[in-house]
Every structure is written in C-alpha cells, then in structure tokens.
Amino acid sequence: MNEEHLSQADNVPNLMSISQEHCEGFGCRGGGQDQVNGSEHDQEEPQDFLVSVMIRRQHMEAPKNTSSIPVSEFLLICFPNYQTWQHWLSLPLSLLFLLAMGANATLLITIRMEASLHEPMYYLLSLLSLLDIVLCLTVIPKVLAIFWFDNKSISFSACFLQMFIMNSFLTMESCTFMVMAYDRYVAICKPLQYPSIITDQFVARAAIFVATRNGILTMPIPILSSQLRYCASVIKNCICTNMSVSKLSCDDITFNQLYQFVIGWTLLGSDLILIILSYSFILKAVLRIKAEGAVAKALGTCSSHFILILFFSTVLLVLVITNLARERIPPDVPILLNILHHLIPPALNPIVYGVRTREIKQGIWNLLRRLKEVLLIFWFNMKPISFVGCFLQMFIMNTFLPMESSTFLVMAYDRYVAICHPLRYPSIITEQFVINAAIFIVLRNLLATLPTPVLAARLNYCTSNVVENCICANISVAKLSCGDIHLNKLYQFVSVWCLLGSDLVLILLSYCFILRVVMSQQSGGAVTKALSTCGSHLILILFFYTLLLVFIFTNKAGKKIPSEVPILLNVLHHLIPPALNPIVYGVRTQEIKQGIIKLLKH
Known part of the structure; x- marks a missing residue:
C-alpha cells in the first residue's frame, strides 16, 4: 500500500473495524478478518478501497448512504x-x-x-x-x-x-x-x-x-x-x-x-x-x-x-x-x-x-x-364598409360591451352568495337562475343601446364619408353629419354611464359584503381560501374597467395627445380582455386547468 493511503488510513480510527453492514452498503464482499489473512493482493485491494471510500465520505456533504441516481429530468x-x-x-x-x-x-x-x-x-x-x-x-x-x-x-x-x-x-x-x-x-x-x-x-x-x-x-x-x-x-x-x-x-x-x-x-x-x-x-x-x-x-x-x-x-x-x-x-x-x-x-x-x-x-x-x-386596410385593402354594415357594427359593439359588464355583475353576485350564504348557494344559484340572468343581460342592454345606432343612422351625412377610425364608433361616424349631434352624444353618455356605472357600483357593493364577511372569520386560512375564490374575477374586472377608463380619459384629452392613441386603445379594449379572460380563469381555476390538461393529453 502506498504512503499516501497509509498516512490517510492512520488518521481514520479503527478503519478495519468497519461493520459488515456498512461494507455491504458500498458493495464489498467478505469480512475484514478474511481479507487481512488472505494474500498480499487480497489484503491491499480491500484496504485501498475502504480508505478511498472513507476519504470520499469525509469530503461529501451528502448523507452516508447517498448514492448517485440516473437523472433524465429535473x-x-x-x-x-x-x-x-x-x-x-x-x-x-x-x-x-x-x-x-x-x-x-x-x-x-x-x-x-x-x-x-x-x-x-x-x-x-x-x-x-x-x-x-x-x-x-x-x-x-x-x-x-x-x-x-x-x-x-x-x-x-x-x-x-x-x-x-x-x-x-x-x-x-x-x-x-x-x-x-x-x-x-x-x-x-x-x-x-x-x-x-x-x-x-x-x-x-x-x-x-x-x-x-x-x-x-x-x-x-x-x-x-x-x-x-x-x-x-x-x-x-x-x-x-x-x-x-x-x-x-x-x-x-x-x-x-x-x-x-x-x-x-x-x-x-x-x-x-x-x-x-x-x-x-x-x-x-x-x-x-x-x-x-x-x-x-x-x-x-x-x-x-x-x-x-x-x-x-x-x-x-x-x-x-x-x-x-x-x-x-x-x-x-x-x-x-x-x-x-x-x-x-x-x-x-x-x-x-x-x-x-x-x-x-x-x-x-x-x-x-x-x-x-x-388597421384601416385590414391586410386586403378593404377600406369601404357599407352603410348598413357600419351601423350594425356600431350596434353590436355598444350592446355587447355592457353585456360583458353585466356578466361581471352576475358573477360578483355568484361569489357573494357562495361566501356570504354558502348553505343557500345550491338553492339560489341554479341553472334556472343562470338562464334568467342571461335573458336579463341580453334584454336590458339590447333595449338600452339600440337607440344609439338608430339615432346615428337618421342623421344627414353631407360632408365626407371617411371615418377617421378603425371601427364605426358612434362619435366618429356622427361627426360626419351636417346636423346637430348633441342628442346622440347625450344619449350615449347617459346610457353608457347608467349601464356600466350601475354594474360597477353593484360589483363594489358585492365585494364590500364579501370583505366584511371574510374579515369576521377567525381562521387565517379560511380568509385566504375565501378571497382566492374571487381572485380570477377581480383580475378580469380590473383589466376590463382599467382599459375602459384609460380609453375614456384619452378621448377627453382631445388634442393633447395624438389621434392615433385613442384609436389604438379602442381596438385593444376589444382585444385584450377577450384574450385574457380564458387565460386568467384557466390558470386560477383548478377544475378548468385539469380539464385543459386532460384535453391536451387526448
């Protein structure tokens, strides 16, 4: 045995007295005494092996029984x-x-x-x-x-x-x-x-x-x-x-x-x-x-x-x-x-x-x-839009936007019942309730917003037929008229703020009641769990109303900002919330997440 191994072996007390159990852990065979009494080669090989094992164990931070494993992924x-x-x-x-x-x-x-x-x-x-x-x-x-x-x-x-x-x-x-x-x-x-x-x-x-x-x-x-x-x-x-x-x-x-x-x-x-x-x-x-x-x-x-x-x-x-x-x-x-x-x-x-x-x-x-x-060309140089097509687009935009706001309101009520009246939830939030809520959303916003395109369509257009926008927004189209458009502006302002404003107020009230109930609970885990059920809904509301408010403020700013900015924000408001809604709910809702994973596996 060389001097280096001997010097290291001297610093390892009772080296040859390692138990058979430990020796087997490292894949050794035979007892220590049999190896000592064997031939010179048989004596040196186990000792060299055991010394090297002990030296390695002294330098390793892992536990004594640690061994490498084949890793294909982390x-x-x-x-x-x-x-x-x-x-x-x-x-x-x-x-x-x-x-x-x-x-x-x-x-x-x-x-x-x-x-x-x-x-x-x-x-x-x-x-x-x-x-x-x-x-x-x-x-x-x-x-x-x-x-x-x-x-x-x-x-x-x-x-x-x-x-x-x-x-x-x-x-x-x-x-x-x-x-x-x-x-x-x-x-x-x-x-x-x-x-x-x-x-x-x-x-x-x-x-x-x-x-x-x-x-x-x-x-x-x-x-x-x-x-x-x-x-x-x-x-x-x-x-x-x-x-x-x-x-x-x-x-x-x-x-x-x-x-x-x-x-x-x-x-x-x-x-x-x-x-x-x-x-x-x-x-x-x-x-x-x-x-x-x-x-x-x-x-x-x-x-x-x-x-x-x-x-x-x-x-x-x-x-x-x-x-x-x-x-x-x-x-x-x-x-x-x-x-x-x-x-x-x-x-x-x-x-x-x-x-x-x-x-x-x-x-x-x-x-x-x-x-x-x-955006105006829409990739295929399709700048023209028919008179009927323009006002149909205006009607759908004005109707479906408050419908989305009303849907957020119904979802807020759903969360309010689930947290504040959990025992009554199955009897209140039923399939019939969802059907009634859908009918209410459609009729309320349809009847309230229908006059907007009707009033715009009745105007006389005698100047230009070029709408300086990517979409047929009410004010952008009405500006081309020769007549008085104050009634158009007033009706749109009142209807939008009544619909969206009432929805936002009721959503805030729902969450005030939810917060009051949650804060009255003593368990910290229960508070976190209750609030987490509302997380997705709150994120979506934040996106929807933040973009809407930014768009409104940029329109009010008028000539202080480039005209392209409100146009771009108007397009993004019809694009970003629809893109984020399913992603946010898919990420934060365990059942939807599992359903997506199963769908991808199939």
Missing part, C-alpha cells in the same frame, strides 16, 4: 415557502413579459423601417433588443408554465441549454453596453473621426466579438455541470442556474464554483471597468468645453446609455449581495431577484431609449401612423 420548485402566492405573482410577471417583448419588438421594427435610424448606434441598440428578447424567451415562459400549469419538470438537456443561454447572453448584454460606451466615447471625444471609426463594418465585427467571446468562455459552465453525478433531481429555483443545479451533485463542485466565479467576474468586471474608463474620458473632455449648453448637450447623448447601465448593474449587484447573504434572508428573495434580472432590464431598455432619444421617438410615431393605415 423538477423546478419556485418559491418553496410561498407556493400559494405563485398565481398572484404570475400577473405582474406576465405584464412585464408582454411589455418587454412588445417594446423590444417595436424598437426593432422601428429601426428596421425608418431609414434615418440605419446608423451604427441604432444597430447596436438593435443587438441589445435582440439579446433581451432571447433572454426573456429563455426564462419567463418556463416560469409562467410552472405558475399556471404546475409544469415543474424540465429535461436534462433543456436545463443545461437554458443555463448556457442565460450565462452567455447575460455577459453578451454586458459586452454590448461596453461597445455602446466606446461608441459614445468616440462620438464626444473624437467627433471628426466618428464616421471613419464607428462604421457598419465596426458594428458587424463588434457583434461577432460579443457573441464569440462570451459564447466560448461561458460554454464550459453547463458542460462541467452536465458531467456531474446527481443524487437528487429537485431544483429549489425557477430556472436552471449553475449553482442551483450543481448543489444536487454527489461530486465535488469546487471547480464548477471557481470557474463560474472567475469567468463571471472577469467578463462582467472587465466590461464595467472599460465602461467606467470610457465615461471618465468623456467627462474629462466635456468639462473642457467652454460653450454654454454644450456640456448638457454632450452629456444628454449619453444619458440613455448611462441609465440602462445603472439598471443592469444595480439589479445584478443586488442579486449578488442577496446570494452572498442567503443565510440571513429567505431563500425566495434571490429566486425572485434572479427572475426580475431577466425581465426588468429587457422591459426598460427600449422604453428608456424610446423616451429619451428624439429620433427613435419620431420613428415610433411614424410606425403608429403606418399601423393606423394597416
């Missing part, structure tokens, strides 16, 4: 301490995800369609938006699938692919900020050389450098993790981060941790140092400018970039600090911050540039004007 457990709050958290995350995807897509389309934005600086901004879209699509859909459909499993290969994309694209984003900082440095410190330095060829080479450097250097992180042997398959995280996955391994993960630490700080740290150096030279050059207003103008060109770097670095530093202090704070906090770091910067990047860059802002307005034309 289970992602989001927020272990707050499982019941996942559905509520999915709402703001969904809105941020839609904002991030929509804003970045709008920015990419604007830069692509506007010839004035075909410049190197905006190409770099397009690269940043593209990276943001990929990061969001890699992380957020899986998180929402866990929240909505309890789809916690992720395959072995998909987990490490997600790990690679997150690590590589995060450092690519940091590197892009560094290239953009160099762009601002050349623009301010060497303005005459800017056209010859920052060219399209420079942007192409910079993009290749960003992708190659970060792709190659971060590639070993998922490779090292995939080579480990795993003793468990439950990841206490919403995403496959390197440390969360590596912790499940039976092997020593020191090298994995060291490599990620060194590479992470080398890539992100070097980018940050170069960004700070660029801005140091910029500040030095700006402070030498004597002309009044030149300093503010020069710094103004860097403000958007500086704000984005501040967002990116701040969220990243907070995430690092919370991970270092994870023993002092709840484990759910770093998990949430990790998700937000893949969501907030992508959502804010295009908004900050869109708000603070005049050229992009103008490009977006031009895009909205083109969008208006697209």
Whole structure:
C-alpha cells in the first residue's frame, strides 16, 4: 500500500473495524478478518478501497448512504415557502413579459423601417433588443408554465441549454453596453473621426466579438455541470442556474464554483471597468468645453446609455449581495431577484431609449401612423364598409360591451352568495337562475343601446364619408353629419354611464359584503381560501374597467395627445380582455386547468 493511503488510513480510527453492514452498503464482499489473512493482493485491494471510500465520505456533504441516481429530468420548485402566492405573482410577471417583448419588438421594427435610424448606434441598440428578447424567451415562459400549469419538470438537456443561454447572453448584454460606451466615447471625444471609426463594418465585427467571446468562455459552465453525478433531481429555483443545479451533485463542485466565479467576474468586471474608463474620458473632455449648453448637450447623448447601465448593474449587484447573504434572508428573495434580472432590464431598455432619444421617438410615431393605415386596410385593402354594415357594427359593439359588464355583475353576485350564504348557494344559484340572468343581460342592454345606432343612422351625412377610425364608433361616424349631434352624444353618455356605472357600483357593493364577511372569520386560512375564490374575477374586472377608463380619459384629452392613441386603445379594449379572460380563469381555476390538461393529453 502506498504512503499516501497509509498516512490517510492512520488518521481514520479503527478503519478495519468497519461493520459488515456498512461494507455491504458500498458493495464489498467478505469480512475484514478474511481479507487481512488472505494474500498480499487480497489484503491491499480491500484496504485501498475502504480508505478511498472513507476519504470520499469525509469530503461529501451528502448523507452516508447517498448514492448517485440516473437523472433524465429535473423538477423546478419556485418559491418553496410561498407556493400559494405563485398565481398572484404570475400577473405582474406576465405584464412585464408582454411589455418587454412588445417594446423590444417595436424598437426593432422601428429601426428596421425608418431609414434615418440605419446608423451604427441604432444597430447596436438593435443587438441589445435582440439579446433581451432571447433572454426573456429563455426564462419567463418556463416560469409562467410552472405558475399556471404546475409544469415543474424540465429535461436534462433543456436545463443545461437554458443555463448556457442565460450565462452567455447575460455577459453578451454586458459586452454590448461596453461597445455602446466606446461608441459614445468616440462620438464626444473624437467627433471628426466618428464616421471613419464607428462604421457598419465596426458594428458587424463588434457583434461577432460579443457573441464569440462570451459564447466560448461561458460554454464550459453547463458542460462541467452536465458531467456531474446527481443524487437528487429537485431544483429549489425557477430556472436552471449553475449553482442551483450543481448543489444536487454527489461530486465535488469546487471547480464548477471557481470557474463560474472567475469567468463571471472577469467578463462582467472587465466590461464595467472599460465602461467606467470610457465615461471618465468623456467627462474629462466635456468639462473642457467652454460653450454654454454644450456640456448638457454632450452629456444628454449619453444619458440613455448611462441609465440602462445603472439598471443592469444595480439589479445584478443586488442579486449578488442577496446570494452572498442567503443565510440571513429567505431563500425566495434571490429566486425572485434572479427572475426580475431577466425581465426588468429587457422591459426598460427600449422604453428608456424610446423616451429619451428624439429620433427613435419620431420613428415610433411614424410606425403608429403606418399601423393606423394597416388597421384601416385590414391586410386586403378593404377600406369601404357599407352603410348598413357600419351601423350594425356600431350596434353590436355598444350592446355587447355592457353585456360583458353585466356578466361581471352576475358573477360578483355568484361569489357573494357562495361566501356570504354558502348553505343557500345550491338553492339560489341554479341553472334556472343562470338562464334568467342571461335573458336579463341580453334584454336590458339590447333595449338600452339600440337607440344609439338608430339615432346615428337618421342623421344627414353631407360632408365626407371617411371615418377617421378603425371601427364605426358612434362619435366618429356622427361627426360626419351636417346636423346637430348633441342628442346622440347625450344619449350615449347617459346610457353608457347608467349601464356600466350601475354594474360597477353593484360589483363594489358585492365585494364590500364579501370583505366584511371574510374579515369576521377567525381562521387565517379560511380568509385566504375565501378571497382566492374571487381572485380570477377581480383580475378580469380590473383589466376590463382599467382599459375602459384609460380609453375614456384619452378621448377627453382631445388634442393633447395624438389621434392615433385613442384609436389604438379602442381596438385593444376589444382585444385584450377577450384574450385574457380564458387565460386568467384557466390558470386560477383548478377544475378548468385539469380539464385543459386532460384535453391536451387526448
């Protein structure tokens, strides 16, 4: 036996007295005494094996009987301490995800369609938006699938692919900020050389450098993790981060941790140092400018970039600090911050540039004007609409909108009876009640809104036949009339506010009674359960009336905002609630969720 094994064996008391039970746990055969009395080879082999086993056991954090298992998939457990709050958290995350995807897509389309934005600086901004879209699509859909459909499993290969994309694209984003900082440095410190330095060829080479450097250097992180042997398959995280996955391994993960630490700080740290150096030279050059207003103008060109770097670095530093202090704070906090770091910067990047860059802002307005034309053309140049077709559309819109509001009212009454009078619920909310409620909804709103298109149809139209809207709204059509339209406006105002206003008041009253009953209960769990039954309904009401109020306020603002904004909001109000209603109820209602899963299986 070599000296190293002997020295280690001396530090292991009673090594040869290991019990037969423990030896069998490691797959040994024969007793210790038989092995000692055997041949030299027979003596050395069991001893070497047992010594190596003991040394390995000293270095392993797992229990004594831990052994590796074949892992084909992992289970992602989001927020272990707050499982019941996942559905509520999915709402703001969904809105941020839609904002991030929509804003970045709008920015990419604007830069692509506007010839004035075909410049190197905006190409770099397009690269940043593209990276943001990929990061969001890699992380957020899986998180929402866990929240909505309890789809916690992720395959072995998909987990490490997600790990690679997150690590590589995060450092690519940091590197892009560094290239953009160099762009601002050349623009301010060497303005005459800017056209010859920052060219399209420079942007192409910079993009290749960003992708190659970060792709190659971060590639070993998922490779090292995939080579480990795993003793468990439950990841206490919403995403496959390197440390969360590596912790499940039976092997020593020191090298994995060291490599990620060194590479992470080398890539992100070097980018940050170069960004700070660029801005140091910029500040030095700006402070030498004597002309009044030149300093503010020069710094103004860097403000958007500086704000984005501040967002990116701040969220990243907070995430690092919370991970270092994870023993002092709840484990759910770093998990949430990790998700937000893949969501907030992508959502804010295009908004900050869109708000603070005049050229992009103008490009977006031009895009909205083109969008208006697209909506009017409806893809097939179908601008004309018949007289009858226009007023039929007006009638259906005016009728079915308050019908939806009345349906929310009936649903609020259903929740009121279920919580405040649970014993009487089966006798009150019957199939006959639902039929009577449906008849009431149809007749009430049909009779109340029918005069709106009738009054508009009786007007004399003698000016233009061009309706400046995507749909035949009452006021848009009535404005084309030569006659007095005060009665039309008054009737629509009174009928809409009577119908929608009365519904909203009764809904609020229902929830006041529900809240009073719920608060009188002593059990905290009963309160949570009672309120959770109303969660889906409250979310849908919030969407419906918020969009409606925003649309009304934009119409009242008149010439203070572009005319395209109310048109777009009017279209969205007929699109977003119908799209979200089934999703919200499907996510938050267990029976519907199970029904959808069964349907997908079939």
